[in-house]
Amino acid sequence: MYILGIESSCDETAAAVVKDGREVISNIVATQIAEHRLYGGVVPEIASRRHCENIYQVVSAALEDAHLKLSDIDAIGVTYAPGLIGALLVGVSFAKGLSLTSGVPLVNVHHIAGHIASNYISHKELEPPYLCLVASGGHSHIIEVSSYTKYKVIGRTRDDAAGECFDKAARTLGFEYPGGKFIDAAAKRGDPFAFSLPHPRVQGSEYDFSFSGLKTAVINLVHNASQKGEEINRDDLAASFQRTVCEILVGNTIKAAVNGGYKTIAVAGGVSANSGLREAMQKACDEHGFKLYVPSLTYCGDNAAMIASQGYYDYISGKRAGLDLNGIATLPLDKISV
Ligand code: KG4
Ligand code: ZN
Secondary structure (H helix, E strand, C coil): CEEEEEECCCCEEEEEEEECCCEEEEEEEEECHHHHHCCCCCCHHHHHHHHHHHHHHHHHHHHHHCCCCHHHCCEEEEEEECCCHHHHHHHHHHHHHHHHHHCCCEEEEEHHHHHHHHHHHHCCCCCCCEEEEEECCCCEEEEEECCCCCEEEEEEECCCCHHHHHHHHHHHCCCCCCCHHHHHHHHHHCCCCCCCCCCCCCCCCCCCECCHHHHHHHHHHHHHHHHCCCCCCHHHHHHHHHHHHHHHHHHHHHHHHHHHCCCEEEEECHHHHCHHHHHHHHHHHHHHCCEEECCCHHHCCCCCHHHHHHHHHHHHCCCCECCCCCCCCCCCHHHCCC
């Protein structure tokens, strides 16, 4: 069964064809990062306009690369939530037009469910139930994945997402947007124990995250040093910052796995590309005898293959979208119905 996936929730216009939920036949991503970088972050209106300009070519290229016609496609899976509303509406409207003219069924896919599915592409043997940490630019969630379409979010960020914290710390350290990967590279050269940074705790929920205090600590360190005319070793601060974020992400995830009796852990989202996180999570999983799954680097960031993969599981579970499908900017994963 072939699913065409379409993704436009943020700053990547993406389309892909995936066979039976696991085998990527084509995967096209048109990124807008270079343009948004000029503004230090994603500018929603520019993102919508670029999606509008690019989506036809991106979807056509995904079908062409797959050597398939629209009539060969069993269903169209499109990201409808959460994300930038103007950006989502481009993908949703385009997918509705395609479905209407071709008669191919339409399936609405939740973006976070898509990130979770990225591990189905990279690991053919992975099956629910398992515990998944999703850490991206917009989200930091610990999720009980009980089936391919049933989720319970048991931990979430109370303020900044992990990727957002990486990007803000990176900006303070003088790196370009999005700075997560630059912190990752600098951390390899620095001493992770050079600085001691706060591990903010969240009252009342043992699995929730709070990253804004950590971001502020980095900003204060850099500003105080510059006021005193002191030089801060950027690699050391990057390494210490990364160690702290990883300790927080890994700590909460492992605690949730132990308490919930999970033996299998997955990590997904843009931050799952971080080498420090992959290493720290692997070490913790080895110590506890847990099996760890992380996506291959191609599928960590936003892409449409993960949307097509989840679209397959949604489709075979009976989920369908009508021509009244709308984009939704904010929609908790465990509030979707299949
Ligand atoms: O999943 P994603 O592509 O988009 C969202 O859905 O938000 O995640 C983007 C985030 C950005 O904050 C980016 O800095 C971060 O993922 N990221 C990284 C790395 N690569 C991307 N953060 C830390 N280390 C990396 N290697
Ligand atoms: Zn994403």
